[in-house]
Amino acid sequence: MVNVIMHGCNGKMGRVITDIVKEDENVNIVAGVDAYTGIANDYPVFSSIEECDIKADVIIDFSVTAAIDKLLDYCVNTNTPVVLCTTGLSAEQLTKVDETSKKVAVLRSANMSLGVNSLMKVLKLVTELIGERGYDIEIVEKHHNQKVDAPSGTALALADSINEVLGNEYDYTFDRSTKREKRPKKEIGISAVRGGTIVGEHEVIFAGTDEVIEIKHTAYSKAIFAKGSVEAAKFLAGKAPGMYNMADVLG
Numbered sequence: 001m002v003n004v005i006m007h008g009c010n011g012k013m014g015r016v017i018t019d020i021v022k023e024d025e026n027v028n029i030v031a032g033v034d035a036y037t038g039i040a041n042d043y044p045v046f047s048s049i050e051e052c053d054i055k056a057d058v059i060i061d062f063s064v065t066a067a068i069d070k071l072l073d074y075c076v077n078t079n080t081p082v083v084l085c086t087t088g089l090s091a092e093q094l095t096k097v098d099e100t101s102k103k104v105a106v107l108r109s110a111n112m113s114l115g116v117n118s119l120m121k122v123l124k125l126v127t128e129l130i131g132e133r134g135y136d137i138e139i140v141e142k143h144h145n146q147k148v149d150a151p152s153g154t155a156l157a158l159a160d161s162i163n164e165v166l167g168n169e170y171d172y173t174f175d176r177s178t179k180r181e182k183r184p185k186k187e188i189g190i191s192a193v194r195g196g197t198i199v200g201e202h203e204v205i206f207a208g209t210d211e212v213i214e215i216k217h218t219a220y221s222k223a224i225f226a227k228g229s230v231e232a233a234k235f236l237a238g239k240a241p242g243m244y245n246m247a248d249v250l251g
Contacts, residue, residue: 002237003030005056005080007071008063009045010034013085016226017060018042027230030056033063049074057237060229061086068093072100081105081239083232085112085225087153098243105239109246110157112228116202117246119217120161123204126213127165135206135213136183137162137170142193142201150192154202159188162204 004021008014009032018041021027031054032045039045046052049071059082061071068086075082081104084097100106111117131137141155151174163170170186183189200219205212228246235249 002027002058002234003056004028004233005030005049005052005054005059006032006043007049007059007061007067007082008034008086009041009043010036010039011062013062013222013226013229015039016223017062017230020223020226020230024230027234030054035067056080058083058233060233062229065089065093069096072096075106076100076103079104081236082107083229083236084108085229101243102241104241105236105244106242107232107236107244107246107248109232111154112225112232112246113217113219114228114231114246114250115217115219115224116154116158117228117250119202119204119215120158120247121250122215123158123161124165126206126215127162130206130208130213131162131166133208135208136187136189138189138191138205138207140191140193140203140205142195142198144197144199145194147194150194151190152192152200152202154200155190155192158202158204159190162188 004027006014006017006029018029021029029043031043031052032041033049033052034045035047037045037047059080061082062085065086065088068089084106097106139155139158141152143152159172170188173187173189199221203214203216205214232249
């Protein structure tokens with residue numbers, strides 16, 4: 001049994017994870033942390049990580065950037081691994097994450113979905129087979145109309161996984177409206193669509209002469225990220241200090 005502290009337990013993702021864990025006999029939430037403590041839980045909830053006096057095997061974090069520094073300090077002080085899912089960290093915080101990983105296990109990925117991370121592995125394989133055989137590579141990502149950043153971090157991660165196989169020799173193009181020229185050979189085009197309530201869709205296109213290969217992942221709810229974080233927690237418990245990601249979880 002893996003005992004978990006849910007950091008950000010009363011947020012949307014925290015509530016989803018709480019429900020998922022109830023159905024998983026291999027994981028148990030022993031404590032939660034959230035500034036809002038007005039929701040009834042099956043486990044004790046503390047208003048800050050510093051107040052938590054319950055030991056756990058791992059922490060799952062879906063909170064806010066303002067809470068990350070104290071969380072990382074807690075992880076080091078108590079030698080508790082952490083699945084870090086909060087996004088939008090500052091450069092200083094990312095440096096602190098790296099320093100923390102030298103003392104305790106940290107898992108951080110651009111996307112916590114098992115499906116998306118499986119897609120990255122597939123893309124590497126496809127790129128090894130045909131990446132330099134005259135195929136143009138394009139990525140189209142779609143999200144809801146409330147998403148403020150573009151392209152998505154996942155789209156960039158997909159591009160990076162492809163580019164890594166290609167020796168990082170390809171440039172990324174986000175907008176072709178400012179130039180009139182033929183498409184360069186060593187380019188990965190990344191396009192963003194924003195509309196409605198689309199949770200997330202990422203399509204990778206390998207366009208060759210007289211044939212096209214399309215590989216797509218569609219998220220129908222944010223529960224996929226919650227499921228991925230629970231699997232990550234089970235993987236990370238007991239691991240040695242270091243920086244891990246979802247590719248490690250998949251093996």
